[in-house]
Amino acid sequence: MSQCLSYAASAARAPLAPLRIDRRELRADDVAIEIAYCGVCHTDLHYAHNDWNNTLFPCVPGHEIVGLVSAVGPAVSRYKVGDRVAVGCLVDSCQHCAACEASEEPHCEHGATPTYNGRDRQNGEVTLGGYSQNIVVSERFVLRVPEALDMRFTGPLLCAGITVWTPLREHGVGQGSRVAVLGLGGLGHLAVKLAVALGAEVTVITSSPGKADDARALGAHDVLLSSDAQAMKTAANRFDFILDTIPRQHNLNPYLMLLGRHGKLVLVGALEPLEPIHGALLARNNRSISGSLVGGLAQTQELLDFCAEHEVLPQCELIAMEDINAAFERMERNDVKYRFVIDMASLRD
Structure with a gap:
C-alpha cells in the first residue's frame, strides 16, 4: 500500500x-497511473454536496482521468510504463454477465464499480477518484490515449463525450442524418462536434439567442430557438434524431413534434421525473423516446480513436487543483465553456 495526496470532501457541502489517501498494492492485473489531468464533471459536484444522499465520506471525486503508466502488475499485457492512458467512470464490473460480455459494462447485472464512491469488489474499500496524484486500476478498465489527442483536453471525453457518443452510434447517426442537439453545455457542445464529424446535418435547439454564434462556431449548421413559436411550428417533422442534453425536468412535447417518421429522441441529461408526455405525439410518425447512460469500454476506446482521427476535442478551461471549490461554484452558475480540467501538476506543487 502507498500514500498519495488528493483533494477530498469530508462532509456534505464542505469545501x-x-x-492523504492510501492506494492499494498492485494486484497481478493492475496498472498504476500517475495522473496528469482530471476533468471536472457535474456529477463530482453532486457527490461532494451529497445531493443524492448516498455519498461515502471522505469523497475524492474525479472520473475523467488521464495520465501515464507508472507501474504494472505481473499479469498485465496491454500496457507498459510510460504509456498514455485514461480511466473513465468505471473501474470494475462482474465481467461475466450478458451486459459485460456485450461490452456494456455500465449495465452490469451485478452492479458496476464506479471510479469513486463505490466499493472495491475484492476488499470492500471505498473507491477514490482522480482528484489525486495517482490511481491503481485493473488493466481491463484502462483505455489507451492516442498520440494525436492532446492529453490536456482528453478527460471530458471519458464522461461527457461517451455519454453523447453512445446514442449517436447506437442510433446510426451518420452522413445525411438530420440531427438536433437540445441544449448547449458540456454534453451538448460535444454532441455537436461529434455529430458533425459523423457527417450529420446538425441543428442546435436552445432557448438562449445568445448561444447561436457559439453553436455555429462549434460546427452546427443551424440554430432553432425554442422560444420562437413560429420557428418551432415550421420545424415540425424536420429531424430524424434529437439528442436531449437538458439536465433538469422539462417538457418534451414541443420537441417530439419536431421528429419525422420513425424519429427518435434520446435523453442523456435529465435523471429525474419528466413532465407528462402526450401519447398521440409518439403514435404520430411512430416516434420513440429512450435514455442512454455512458458507454462501455469498447465504445469509449472507439470514441478516443475517432476523436484522434477527426481532431475532435472538448473546449476546456484548465484550472489548478486549489481552484476546485471556485470551479464548483461557477459550475452551479453555468459559468463555464464548456468543461473544467484540473492540471494535476498543481497538486504536486
Whole structure:
C-alpha cells in the first residue's frame, strides 16, 4: 500500500481540501497511473454536496482521468510504463454477465464499480477518484490515449463525450442524418462536434439567442430557438434524431413534434421525473423516446480513436487543483465553456 495526496470532501457541502489517501498494492492485473489531468464533471459536484444522499465520506471525486503508466502488475499485457492512458467512470464490473460480455459494462447485472464512491469488489474499500496524484486500476478498465489527442483536453471525453457518443452510434447517426442537439453545455457542445464529424446535418435547439454564434462556431449548421413559436411550428417533422442534453425536468412535447417518421429522441441529461408526455405525439410518425447512460469500454476506446482521427476535442478551461471549490461554484452558475480540467501538476506543487 502507498500514500498519495488528493483533494477530498469530508462532509456534505464542505469545501474540498487536501487529504492523504492510501492506494492499494498492485494486484497481478493492475496498472498504476500517475495522473496528469482530471476533468471536472457535474456529477463530482453532486457527490461532494451529497445531493443524492448516498455519498461515502471522505469523497475524492474525479472520473475523467488521464495520465501515464507508472507501474504494472505481473499479469498485465496491454500496457507498459510510460504509456498514455485514461480511466473513465468505471473501474470494475462482474465481467461475466450478458451486459459485460456485450461490452456494456455500465449495465452490469451485478452492479458496476464506479471510479469513486463505490466499493472495491475484492476488499470492500471505498473507491477514490482522480482528484489525486495517482490511481491503481485493473488493466481491463484502462483505455489507451492516442498520440494525436492532446492529453490536456482528453478527460471530458471519458464522461461527457461517451455519454453523447453512445446514442449517436447506437442510433446510426451518420452522413445525411438530420440531427438536433437540445441544449448547449458540456454534453451538448460535444454532441455537436461529434455529430458533425459523423457527417450529420446538425441543428442546435436552445432557448438562449445568445448561444447561436457559439453553436455555429462549434460546427452546427443551424440554430432553432425554442422560444420562437413560429420557428418551432415550421420545424415540425424536420429531424430524424434529437439528442436531449437538458439536465433538469422539462417538457418534451414541443420537441417530439419536431421528429419525422420513425424519429427518435434520446435523453442523456435529465435523471429525474419528466413532465407528462402526450401519447398521440409518439403514435404520430411512430416516434420513440429512450435514455442512454455512458458507454462501455469498447465504445469509449472507439470514441478516443475517432476523436484522434477527426481532431475532435472538448473546449476546456484548465484550472489548478486549489481552484476546485471556485470551479464548483461557477459550475452551479453555468459559468463555464464548456468543461473544467484540473492540471494535476498543481497538486504536486
